Amino acid sequence: MTPLKPTREALLRHVRPADLKAAVQLVTQATTGAIGVAEGVHQAVRNRLGLPAGLEPGRTGGLTGQIYQGIRGVTQLVGHGLDSALATLLPMVDDPTRHPEPSPGREAVLAALNGVLGDRLLETGNPLAQAMELRHAGRRLPLENRPLLHQRLGPATPHLIVLLHGLCMNDTQWQRNGHDHGAFLAQALGATPVYLRYNSGLHTSTNGREFARQLEVLVAQWPVPLASITLIGHSMGGLVARAACEEGRQADHRWRPLLRHLVFLGTPHQGAPLERAGHGVDVLLASTPFTAPFTRLGQLRSAGITDLRHGHVRDADWQGRERFGSSADHREPLPLPEGVACFTVAATLAPQRGLLADRLTGDGLVPLRSALGQHDDPRHRLVFARESQRTVHRTGHLELLSSPVVAEQLRAWLAPAVVEA
Template sequence: MAAFFSPSPLRRALGTLTQAALLPVRGAALVFQSGRAHQHFFLPVLNGALGDQLAARHDPRAIALSFRRGGRDVAVADLGLSEPHQKTVVFVHGLMGDELIWQSGLAEEPGGPLRYGPRLAAEAGVRVLYVRYNTGLHISENGRGLHQLLADLHHTYPEALGELVLVGHSMGGLVIRSAGYYASKSQEIRTKAGARKAKSTEVPLPTTPSWLAHVRSIFLLGVPHDGSYLEQNGQLVERLLKRINLLPTRFVSNAIARRSNGIKDLGQALLVDEDWQQPDDPALPRPRTVVPLLPGVRYHVLVGAWLRANLPRAVRDYFGDGLVGAASGQGQLFGDETALPPGTSVRTARFGQQHHGGLLRHPEVYYYLRQWV
């Protein structure tokens, strides 16, 4: 009787063939689902590569700097912040990224699908905000934009905004530092203007507080403070090919030269307008303005070490986290205690066997944020 109900060899063969025939269909379905899950990366990658050119011709694909919620731009006035004096963490992504890198990942990743933003909101009780911007623009352009965005936030929600914590990955950390520079400059201009008015009227004028007054901590993850060796090598290749002056090398050189202004700025970590506005001399590096650290702020410099410890130290330091060298990731300015403004402190944390992207989703990095936020 059992033999009657057991599948015949023919039926088993047909079943196997059917399963095999369906494999490409199922594989295509998985690829389609994966593509849909990651299709949001297309626009950030396009902007990172050519975003300055998109913005120059007012292409609708050019990303506008904005807070993000639910996959959409949100005006500051529409954020609806109501909880008074709540600690607020603002996340700023890096080159070719978007706000989702802080929010979710694959289910099989360490720590589960939720990343730093949602976990901090749930476990630390902080308010989290995400910024998206066109990473193909000059770093200083985005720095000025972030300064204005945070100024609008402070002006619109003076009672809701408590302690302000800024978290930046890669280029995002440079944008944060640039924003601090322009906020400081704006504050200096207002102070001088107020002093002139007070002198003329002999009546003390009230000073308008800046968003800088709320900043207590800045976390910088995998940030090329002193420039990216990859972009420096790209500049070298571009110039060498141009000097060869053959049709094929000129073609490749011109193609490399079309990379975005944001990528070019990464070579020397240019944070202010004046640095990239200087005429470019191929024989000399661009002059670089030293942007001081902000007074009264705790800086946390998080650095990844990608290569194994048994490799030569010089090799490990050069490659750093795979995209940012160890020295640049630590930043010369951050290691100079004599250059620290009053009340400023620097804490450096190193994470072994971590590449540049791994700093965005590693449990130890999250626990560090959770401890110090």
């Protein structure tokens, strides 16, 4: 039986015509970058032969340099030509009023792309760069329009829960295996869940600052008097939440005194070893002139990813330093926020705790010690009360989002505080 061809509307749920221009821009930049890598290797060989280099590091000289420059020019010309052609064609094929909402698959791909290249997408003005949004019931909350905001929120409660996703993810991915911590807690505690969507390729401190600003606007327009706010961050989302707390404290935001609880799920407070391994590959490639040009490929990874090397939270942790330079931890100590009940859940794939499992296993991405805030340097150690920590076994990083054990622990931690508020 011949499979049915998908309709145009079905295809547009995954790839919108408006995405094509952004894709052309991205491919053009990638091609130019690959040309640069090839020329860098070429010049490394020429250096050994005593042949002249170009005017810029990693560029070839003479006729060879002119050829590479010509290839770059043709690449840019083709890119501009495709841009012009698409600008002419898109109005004839793109009719947003007929298209359904974007598919979860498309949204997931965009989230992953932003996690890896989000800072570059924003810097180059690429339309695929995601803007930060506060969302409820799968729709953006229009902070600029109070009546519409109230309409989309529906019957809001005095208890606000904001959920922050992790690297390369988005707000829809809190729904996993038929479970959503936000929806579960809304029913169990009578709270109103709001979800943050953000470009996880940007610096954590940048996202934290913008989140604090948007939360301030949301609180000012909340339909009923707010009694308490809870922030729940998964993975990188926990770092963004900490950054927002510090920003809210310094800016004297009105939402900051309303913050009652801060919950971390698999948050790499002390960094993630995979990013440190990535930095090690950079150092290894840079050790010889023939492999040094390939470090550019590794250095495509975003500012958000490199912030995970040590768990950066504030601007001072990264400003004024080369992101791909020293592997040393330059963070300024930042304790947990005062006056807030802080909880952390760490996961491990191991069946039970043990010295080796704690050090090596973790949840597949974040070690137990990092998720629990532990550090050999007391200045960087995050102090969670014993009853505010939970370790779940045989659980992976993403399974924290659907674990019934985690869900029940969240309800147990948050229920007493909600009743008191």
